[in-house]
Amino acid sequence: MHLKKVLIDNKSLIGLLLLMCAVSLFSPNFLTVDNLLNILRQTSINAIIALGMTYVILTAGIDLSVGSVLAFSSAICATLIANDSSMIVAVFATLAVGGLLGAANGVVISFFGVQPFIATLVGMTIVRGATLVYTGGRPISTGDFDVAESFYTLGGGYLFGIPIPIIIALVVFVIGWIILNKARLGRYVYAIGGSEQVTRIAGINVNTVKMTVYVLSGVMAALAGIILTARLESAQPTAGAGYELDAIAAVVLGGTSLMGGRGTLVGTLIGALIIGVLNNALNLMDVSSYYQQIAKGAVILLAVVVDSRVKHTS
Amino acid sequence: MTTLLQLDGISKSFSGINVLDKVNLEMQAGSVIGLAGENGAGKSTLMKIITGVYSKDEGRLRLRGEEKVFNTPRQAMDAGIAIIHQELNLLPELSVAENIFLGREPKGFLGLINQLIMHEKTVQLMQRLNQKISPDQTVGSLSIAQQQMVEIARALSFDADVIIMDEPTDALSERESEILFQVVDDLKSQGKALAYISHRLQEIFKLCNEVAVLRDGSMVHSGATQDIDEDELIRHMVGRTLSEKYPYTAAVPGDTRLRVENIHAPGVNDFSFSARAGEVIGFSGLAGSGRTEFARALYGMTCVSQGVVEIDGTAVSIHTPGDAVSAGVGYVTEDRKGEGLIQDHGLRSNMTLSALSLFQTKYGLIDRRREIDAVHKYIEVFSIKTQSSEMPVAQLSGGNQQKVSIAKTLIPGPRIVILDEPTRGVDVGAKREIYLLIQQLKEQGLCILLMSSDLPEILGISDRIMVVARGHVIAEFTREEADQEKIMHAAIAREEKCI
Ligand SMILES: Nc1ncnc2c1ncn2[C@@H]1O[C@H](COP(=O)(O)OP(=O)(O)OP(=O)(O)O)[C@@H](O)[C@H]1O
Ligand SMILES: [Mg+2]
Numbered sequence: 001m002h003l004k005k006v007l008i009d010n011k012s013l014i015g016l017l018l019l020m021c022a023v024s025l026f027s028p029n030f031l032t033v034d035n036l037l038n039i040l041r042q043t044s045i046n047a048i049i050a051l052g053m054t055y056v057i058l059t060a061g062i063d064l065s066v067g068s069v070l071a072f073s074s075a076i077c078a079t080l081i082a083n084d085s086s087m088i089v090a091v092f093a094t095l096a097v098g099g100l101l102g103a104a105n106g107v108v109i110s111f112f113g114v115q116p117f118i119a120t121l122v123g124m125t126i127v128r129g130a131t132l133v134y135t136g137g138r139p140i141s142t143g144d145f146d147v148a149e150s151f152y153t154l155g156g157g158y159l160f161g162i163p164i165p166i167i168i169a170l171v172v173f174v175i176g177w178i179i180l181n182k183a184r185l186g187r188y189v190y191a192i193g194g195s196e197q198v199t200r201i202a203g204i205n206v207n208t209v210k211m212t213v214y215v216l217s218g219v220m221a222a223l224a225g226i227i228l229t230a231r232l233e234s235a236q237p238t239a240g241a242g243y244e245l246d247a248i249a250a251v252v253l254g255g256t257s258l259m260g261g262r263g264t265l266v267g268t269l270i271g272a273l274i275i276g277v278l279n280n281a282l283n284l285m286d287v288s289s290y291y292q293q294i295a296k297g298a299v300i301l302l303a304v305v306v307d308s309r310v311k312h313t314s
Numbered sequence: 315m316t317t318l319l320q321l322d323g324i325s326k327s328f329s330g331i332n333v334l335d336k337v338n339l340e341m342q343a344g345s346v347i348g349l350a351g352e353n354g355a356g357k358s359t360l361m362k363i364i365t366g367v368y369s370k371d372e373g374r375l376r377l378r379g380e381e382k383v384f385n386t387p388r389q390a391m392d393a394g395i396a397i398i399h400q401e402l403n404l405l406p407e408l409s410v411a412e413n414i415f416l417g418r419e420p421k422g423f424l425g426l427i428n429q430l431i432m433h434e435k436t437v438q439l440m441q442r443l444n445q446k447i448s449p450d451q452t453v454g455s456l457s458i459a460q461q462q463m464v465e466i467a468r469a470l471s472f473d474a475d476v477i478i479m480d481e482p483t484d485a486l487s488e489r490e491s492e493i494l495f496q497v498v499d500d501l502k503s504q505g506k507a508l509a510y511i512s513h514r515l516q517e518i519f520k521l522c523n524e525v526a527v528l529r530d531g532s533m534v535h536s537g538a539t540q541d542i543d544e545d546e547l548i549r550h551m552v553g554r555t556l557s558e559k560y561p562y563t564a565a566v567p568g569d570t571r572l573r574v575e576n577i578h579a580p581g582v583n584d585f586s587f588s589a590r591a592g593e594v595i596g597f598s599g600l601a602g603s604g605r606t607e608f609a610r611a612l613y614g615m616t617c618v619s620q621g622v623v624e625i626d627g628t629a630v631s632i633h634t635p636g637d638a639v640s641a642g643v644g645y646v647t648e649d650r651k652g653e654g655l656i657q658d659h660g661l662r663s664n665m666t667l668s669a670l671s672l673f674q675t676k677y678g679l680i681d682r683r684r685e686i687d688a689v690h691k692y693i694e695v696f697s698i699k700t701q702s703s704e705m706p707v708a709q710l711s712g713g714n715q716q717k718v719s720i721a722k723t724l725i726p727g728p729r730i731v732i733l734d735e736p737t738r739g740v741d742v743g744a745k746r747e748i749y750l751l752i753q754q755l756k757e758q759g760l761c762i763l764l765m766s767s768d769l770p771e772i773l774g775i776s777d778r779i780m781v782v783a784r785g786h787v788i789a790e791f792t793r794e795e796a797d798q799e800k801i802m803h804a805a806i807a808r809e810e811k812c813i
Pocket of ligand 1: 328329333351352353354355356357358359360400699700709710711712713714739741
């Protein structure tokens, strides 16, 4: 009885561990420090986006525009670096751009009352269009100034032997966790997902909270964009396409309810790792990228089905 | 008399905690059995076992002598058992007719739903209940009382032999309750077996020929109603005798705390009165009189189009519930399921939702310890029956949910508290605790606006009484002047003049 509850409560973690065991049987290269760090580094971008997505989904919303916001912010960031602006300015300006795009989503959702799915679907299309217009469909290099070199460390550098993207992801997760679990905002996020009506009547400004989570989601997408730009030393106009699905999958695999009100950031982190391990394993096993998509979809489907089964029986 | 339904040694526990312990119950044809007991005694759980919502751990259920096991509500329905649940179970987006016939819509040509028959049957049911509710109206647009009538209509539509009513008058006004009582009497004379749960003991004495009392999951009394009086029934319920039903202390009111002048809002028409600190103002009126609408307007849930609201001498403009909370106004809604509590969330996070800023440390984080202390204080003061402060409120008994809802409003420390049907679904003992608490709050100088359809309650604890009709205060009585007749007279006279 007790054991069963422990198992159910930690099913994402158990899933991750089982997956890792299985992969290490197939591929001897899997359980090496280099490869594990590699997985973490690749996961950090999705994890950062999924952090913002968790807040959004907890309010019973969704943000489909993150991939496009990432691409647009990336283009802005690359332009700034290529024009020799300081790194601080480039980073904060890019985060601000992501925040503004998120705010636009938030306004449409909370003040015009448009469904989050539709609002951010439209946002995704418009922002992707804007990115293509801005870049003319061509990549933007971060250029040859000195700043470009130091900027590269954000994506490709190491601190104490650990890739910097991993450190960034950890820091934002710690802050995100504290806000979600210890601050008022976090409580309101859960409350809105539980019942928007009850929350509003309790005197909470629901619109402001919703605005905040979409802004946060935009900022997180921009942060992911910065890391990607640094790593590739350029901005790609089609960057981030399909990232929204990976982020949503991470959130759902982590046990957060799409109906809102229930879920954790630790779960999301585990969910992101599951996807990271899966991608890595498929690469190690030389599965072609076409099949990878099918395999990934199948695993996510399996996880969701198991999840709803477990919920039914308990 | 024939026994229709027989329960033998029913036991049930939730996560190791015993809620029902070897309960026996018989329901006879042509008889109404009243079921009484404190909040959390297990009444609703027992009824949910009969109707297949919960499975029993132990015991047997016989229907017309035949042993049955119901695994789903559907099976119980098909066997001829209907129930009006304590909490509303309607889909707000669907129409009245669709709600009543949900899952068993009359089929016609090509298996399509026969709208005509559904419509017609709904009209008949509404006539039987004397309601002016159109079958096509969406349920969400109805008042809580009307929604309850729809629930009743649905239970009747099964034409079941065993009918269970779990606090059916909870959301009804006198007039609608009378209609229901008539229906109960009719069903009884048609030879149906009824179980009737209520915390309004007069109703049990009026309607039921038998009465059974649950205490902490055990059946502690059962017998004919005529062999027992109210005091004895209460003693069986709470295990002791209760002194004075409506505790009241005369307090010296302070300065004018709230002045409302010529307020206009949806359903509210030129509403004026004033209330002083340390006063309990009772608002009485028939269903749809505009009491609740006024409460909502004052609390910023609907728009005040005209008029002045002054709190402690300063004019305030309240446009949202957030404004109201900051102005020191608290509101306990009459619809605790839809508006009061987040059902899946724990008791603690529900209780402190409006007051989180009180528990903030200087770093902007919430001090969990202080929050939990506040929650435990109210669990104790209201004797809320719960396994822990994290238990989802959906798993609390109805009355305990109501207590959580009141605590939630009090924690921010309001100056004015609007209580809309605060003792709805609350047992006698806890009612008294709530009345005592109201007196305490009054002595602390709070101004209390009490909206209730329970007239004795209004008379029992208010300092002044406003009679409301058509969104307007039509008469005002002091505690000394007021009596049941005067108030009913004032309310009805006005209604008739308008018709
Ligand atoms: N699904 C559940 N899980 C855990 N505990 C439950 C669940 N449902 C009910 N309980 C507990 O069982 C006890 C009995 O609840 P029940 O709803 O039957 O009380 P009741 O007699 O109907 O009270 P009330 O008069 O307040 O409606 C309560 O302590 C309640 O918390
Ligand atoms: Mg009950």
